Amino acid sequence: MRRVLTALADQPHTKHLCGAAQIAVKTWLAVAINDALDADDATGRGMRTSQAVAAARVGRSERTVRRARAVSVRLGVLVELYRGRELSGDERLALYDEKPGHKQRGYPNVYAVTVCPRRQRGRVAVPRPGRWAVVRSHLEGFGHLPPLGGVSSNSNVEDGFPFAVATAPRDAEPAPPALRSRRRRPGIGLAYRTLAHHALSQLLQGVRPGAAAALFIHHDRGGWTSDALATALRQTAQHRGVGPWANVHSPYGLLKTLLAEVDADARAYLTLGIPTPLPEPVDPCGGPNCDGHGWSYLQIAGVEHARPCPDCPPTIRTAT
Numbered sequence: 001m002r003r004v005l006t007a008l009a010d011q012p013h014t015k016h017l018c019g020a021a022q023i024a025v026k027t028w029l030a031v032a033i034n035d036a037l038d039a040d041d042a043t044g045r046g047m048r049t050s051q052a053v054a055a056a057r058v059g060r061s062e063r064t065v066r067r068a069r070a071v072s073v074r075l076g077v078l079v080e081l082y083r084g085r086e087l088s089g090d091e092r093l094a095l096y097d098e099k100p101g102h103k104q105r106g107y108p109n110v111y112a113v114t115v116c117p118r119r120q121r122g123r124v125a126v127p128r129p130g131r132w133a134v135v136r137s138h139l140e141g142f143g144h145l146p147p148l149g150g151v152s153s154n155s156n157v158e159d160g161f162p163f164a165v166a167t168a169p170r171d172a173e174p175a176p177p178a179l180r181s182r183r184r185r186p187g188i189g190l191a192y193r194t195l196a197h198h199a200l201s202q203l204l205q206g207v208r209p210g211a212a213a214a215l216f217i218h219h220d221r222g223g224w225t226s227d228a229l230a231t232a233l234r235q236t237a238q239h240r241g242v243g244p245w246a247n248v249h250s251p252y253g254l255l256k257t258l259l260a261e262v263d264a265d266a267r268a269y270l271t272l273g274i275p276t277p278l279p280e281p282v283d284p285c286g287g288p289n290c291d292g293h294g295w296s297y298l299q300i301a302g303v304e305h306a307r308p309c310p311d312c313p314p315t316i317r318t319a320t
Contacts, residue, residue, distance in 0.1 A: 001036045001044075001077075004115060005029055008075060017074055021067040030058045031068035032077060039113040045081065050108040069111070082110035085129040187216035193226030199234040203244055204251045215256055218264035228266060233258045241314070285311035 008014050009029045018025045034057055039047040051062040058065070072078035086106040191209040194200065194216065219229060234244065236258045248254050263269035287309065289296040294316035296309040308314075 001113065001115075002033055005032045005036065005077065008077070014071070014075060017071045021071050023064055023067050023071070027058070027060060027064060028068045028071050031060070031065055032072050034058055035069070035072070035078065035111065036113045039111070043112075044114045045110075045112040047078075047111040047113050048082075048108050076116045077113065079112040079114060079116050080109055081112055082107075082132050083129045084109045185210075185213050187220045188213040190216045190220040190224065190226060190229070194229050194233070197226055197230035199230045199244070203234070203237060203242070203246065203248065204255050207251045207255055212252065212255060215259050219259065219262070219266075222264040223266040224264075225266075228270070229262070232262050232269065236261050282313050282316050284316060285309060287311055 006029070009025050014028070015025055018028050021028075031054060034054055035047050035049060036044075038049045039045065051065045054065045055062045069078060073080060084107045092105070188209060191213045195204055195207055195209050195212070233255075237244075237254070240258075242248070242254070284290055284292045284294065286292075287296065289298060290309045290312060291297065294309050294312040294314070295306050298305050298307070
């Protein structure tokens with residue numbers, strides 16, 4: 001079996017699988033040989049070495065051992081017969097009562113080390129945690145390691161482990177490729193912070209920062225901070241007669257209008273200040289129910305109700 005694994009290590013398909021699993025081919029070979037030496041000599045089955053033990057032998061992490069065994073499964077030299085599971089709370093207590101200080105926390109996987117063709121591998125269902133694999137049909141000629149009666153003195157456990165450890169490279173595993181980061185959208189940061197500001201949270205409610213990011217590009221480059229820009233937008237809205245609690249029909253359109261009136265250069269805006277328009281004279285309608293400030297009061301069932309006066313200009317109620 002060692003000759004089979006050594007021959008597989010030189011195959012391009014093996015190198016491709018190891019590269020996809022982010023492990024070196026020599027590391028996979030060391031883990032595979034270590035697993036082969038732990039299997040039954042006559043049948044190749046009963047390989048239940050835990051990942052922690054295998055990792056300590058080859059000098060690698062448990063995650064690396066898990067990846068190497070996944071490569072062996074895909075190559076057909078390792079067949080998973082039992083899927084391990086964690087011990088339950090009652091099982092741990094019973095184990096601790098029987099053997100105080102025992103550190104077992106679960107059952108490891110059980111594999112068969114063999115040369116299993118793809119057609120035969122397809123007959124073995126993937127087991128569920130704590131279950132044995134279901135064989136869909138009888139497996140004639142299910143391989144064993146090594147061939148019965150063919151055990152040589154060079155494949156015993158005492159000579160095999162040093163060989164397996166020596167095969168593992170001493171260098172660290174190559175780092176996984178860097179994830180391709182998405183390009184940050186211009187203005188998205190300023191849009192998120194400005195629209196989340198308490199001064200605009202109610203007035204521009206419903207505007208998505210991602211959709212409005214393009215409107216903030218020039219102000220972001222102009223040196224605006226979210227606090228200063230939110231204050232400027234709030235003041236501009238008040239000068240247009242839109243109060244902080246106004247029911248805006250199109251918040252996105254209002255944001256676009258307000259940003260167009262605020263200079264993109266923060267220094268120029270903060271130096272010149274916001275232009276204050278002259279207040280236009282507004283007179284109340286003088287109706288019988290109007291209070292002179294744009295509100296009308298009606299008596300309904302003995303209870304006085306206030307509502308905006310339909311005959312007064314809206315600027316009477318929003319003027320400060």
